[in-house]
Amino acid sequence: MKRLKTDVLILGAGSGGLSVAAGAAQMGADVVLLEGHKMGGDCLNYGCVPSKALIASGKAAYAQQHAGQYGVADAPGAADYAAAKDHVQEVIAQIAPVDSQERFEGFGVTVIREFGHFISPTEVQAGKTVITARRIVIATGSSPLVPPIPGLDQVPFETNETLFELREKPDHLLIVGGGPIGMEMAQAHIRLGSKVTVIEGAKALGKDDPELATVVLDSLRDEGVVIEEDAKAAEIKGKAGAIEVLTEDGRSIKGSHLLMAVGRKANIDKLGLAAAGVKTRGNGIEVDAGLRTTNRKVYAIGDVAGGLQFTHVAGYHAGVIIRSMLFGLPSKARTAHIPWATYTDPELAQVGLTEAQARKEHGINLEVVRFHYEHNDRAIAERKTKGFIKVMVYKGRPVGASIVGYQAGELINLWALALANRMKMSQIAAMVAPYPTIGEVNKRAAGAYFSPRLFENPTVKRVVGLVQRFVP
Missing domain, CATH: 3.50.50.60 (FAD/NAD(P)-binding domain)
Incomplete structure (x- = not known):
């Protein structure tokens, strides 16, 4: 030895x-x-990297099919599933030397x-x-996590550790689990030409702010994803190409392939x-x-x-x-400033407290400010107006931010910085953002916090009136 x-x-x-x-x-x-x-572990080989690569393939197919809104003829956007998986492996291979x-x-x-x-x-x-x-x-x-659902051990199924090796496009993919992994893969596969049904025992995207999650779920449904909520799987049966999930309330959901995405x-x-x-x-x-x-x-x-x-x-x-x-220095891990994002389209991102959590913690002293993408000029130009930001503010400091919309995973970075450094809303408002950018959404949210203080404050109006009368 x-x-x-x-x-x-x-x-x-x-x-x-x-x-x-x-x-x-x-x-x-x-x-x-x-x-x-x-x-490189799970992230490089089975998680973040391959999933985002497959999502990119789905986005490319969807963009071709919906180009008409930009004055460009729609195209079939037919996806070659095996080629999309080649793209996934090429991305992994390009990053692998770093690890x-x-x-x-x-x-x-x-x-x-x-x-x-x-x-x-x-x-x-x-x-x-x-x-x-x-x-x-x-x-x-x-x-x-593979739960002990009766019959599961008798049928072929995928997890995130096997899905990216699958070369044959699923005709109808059943996904058990409506969390971030399940919803990301649902949208990627519907865009790559599969039928998709998500089976969730409680509420899909249930750990996120329900108001924002609804925007994402409605978008997925509009694209054709069937989302069965409050559908706890009771039994799974069938064989390769013909799988059936039976729920506790009697629903029978059939498909060709099964992805288990119920947790870790x-x-x-x-x-x-x-x-x-x-x-x-x-x-x-x-x-x-x-x-x-x-x-x-x-x-x-x-x-x-x-x-x-x-x-x-x-x-x-x-x-x-x-x-x-x-x-040998004292060092502690914190969680209040840790952001996360779900890379659906639109994206969903969160840092700090959700609105419900913030109201429970700070009560009537909490302020919630909002700004909608439909008022952002760049979002209008890009036809990406679905979504909004809301920021939870306590005594002039943000304590949480929730964003649903285009590039939400990028926009959340600023609020993660703010929470990590206990910045004030005034510091966010002082930032000058280039025009026109999606990033202006963040600045306009900060502006929404100060607008009533400036434009609806009688004292401010009186002071301005006096200045105009007496200051040469």
């Missing part, structure tokens, strides 16, 4: 693990990185292509190597956490505000930490623990 000693040992080469490895190694720490599957073993070895990281498991509080075994480390980071991510589970089962004295809680590992586990030498970051499951959160967590591990 080979033995190694290191400063930092990282389990998992996904977004969080790679960020820690790169940062720690380049700042002088001795780093060992374990990965038993693919470098490659060779690149990280260039940083001085020792990369071992084996899964690791704890054999003591400070030791991890990976294949025939035992690594002893001063600090250990668990960044093993999450996997698709933390990858912790094979880590041997008991040997390390690391406790679990809910869907993940128990951590404190500094992302330390019940073993003070062990950290957990990203999806495996049981909180928000986004790639950018894993990257943020990496920065938090590097400060603590390498410099």
Whole structure:
């Protein structure tokens, strides 16, 4: 058995693990990185990257079919599903070198292509190597949750880990799960020529502000996606090409292919956490505000930490623990400034408190300001007027922002910056945005906060009147 000693040992080469490895190694720490599957983890190979690439293919097909509004003849926009999947793989291949073993070895990281498991509080075994480390980071991510629905184990089905390898276009794709993954893939496939039915046990996009979610869901329905809500799957039966989902309330929904998109589970089962004295809680590992586990030498970051499951959160967590591990400085993870986006068309984005959450927390002192895309000149020119922004404001500071519409995932960045730095609405209003841009939506929302204070304030009008009369 080979033995190694290191400063930092990282389990998992996904977004969080790679960020820690790169940062720690380049700042002088001795780093060992374990990965038993693919470098880049879920995001590069099965999640964010391939899904957005497939969405781009769907957008291209849809744009051809709806070009008439721009004075350009509509075209069939017929999609070659296998070619779209080639595009997906090409995108992954182009990004892969950034996450490659060779690149990280260039940083001085020792990369071992084996899964690791704890054999003591400070030791991890990976294949025939035992690594002893001063600090250990668990960044093993999450996997698709496959619920124990009767009959599911008897029929072929896809998850996000297999969908992007599918070369044959589904004639009728059934999607169990109406969250972001389910709705993104529903729209991509309807635009690529499949029939699509989404089966959701509660409300589709149920974790988002319902007012904004309705805009997205109505758009998908307009494109032909059938969304069955309050439809909890009770049984699944059939065979390849002929699958039937039966719901608890008696609905029967038939299709050719099945995608399970009901959530994620933390990858912790094979880590041997008991040997390390690391406790679990809910869907993940128990951590404190500094992302330390019940073993003070062990950290957990990203999806495996049981909180928000986004790639950018894993990257943020990496920065938090590097400060603590390498410099011995206090460092805590926060969530109030973490944005997220669903990349449907229109997009849906959120940071901070939703309106319902903000009203519960701040009561009558909360102000909610809005601005609609239909009043943005660039949106009008682009024929992208569906959607709006609303900003929740408490004592002059934004505490949350919700956006549905064109480029919402880009627009939310400004509000994430504002919340991270406790900026005031006056600072947002002071920004000068180039005209005409979609980004003016943000500035106009800030302006909507000050408009009644300026234009509906009798004192302001009296002062202006006096100035006009007496100041030469």
